[in-house]
Amino acid sequence: MVRKKSERALVDEWRGILALHASTLCELDRALHPHGLGASDFEVLDVLAEGAAEDGGSAYRVQELADRVHLSQSALSRLVGRLEKDGLVHRGMCSEDRRGVRVGLTDAGRARHTEVRPLQRAVLARMLADRTGE
Template sequence: MSDVAEQGLVQEWHELLSRYSAVFGTLDSRLQERHGIGASEFEALERLATCDHQCRSADLTEAVHLSQSATSRLVARLEKEGLVQRALCEADRRGIFVTLTDAGRERYLAAKRTHREVLTATLR
């Protein structure tokens, strides 16, 4: 790869990081201000709302793009607020299901409009 091509690639990467940071930061602050949840919490609630209100903890980790331990802490915060419940999987006692509560669904639906407004304003 030539130096010019490499510089262009690195510049594109930095622009992508900058755009991501701007969008995520705006999402995080608006969702926190208006709904008391951050962007990662919203992503978890959205995943649960769109997959029959329940999914395995491991699937949630993939959806929110966090480490397993960070996702576990996120779920613990959501559970403390009454937005989700955790339960052991009956078929595999090592597995944990995370379920959206009615309060979680209400918070998600309220925050969804803010989420979409921010995406529209920052990505278009």
């Protein structure tokens, strides 16, 4: 009997995490849409703005970026293509491996990130406070 309760609690906790993730993404998408961004778009800009790539530079290899934003390489490539078309990021060949591609912020991308970051952080604070009861 104890095992069933423990298993049920585990499943309920997992479903709670999934629900929080889904509702937070929806809130982020709604808040960021007027600025021409979605939650994943902003996450890419945010990681690039942190400028702490493994090599210490500010441009990330696509695979490194995919690992940080938890997207497949193909989904990230499409997203980066849209951000590049909008002038927010640039792509270039990786100097140490000509097969690789690096992605970095443009000045417009840095400005958009700076503009939208407080909004994104406010949504996160509100959504996560609801979960923790703060």
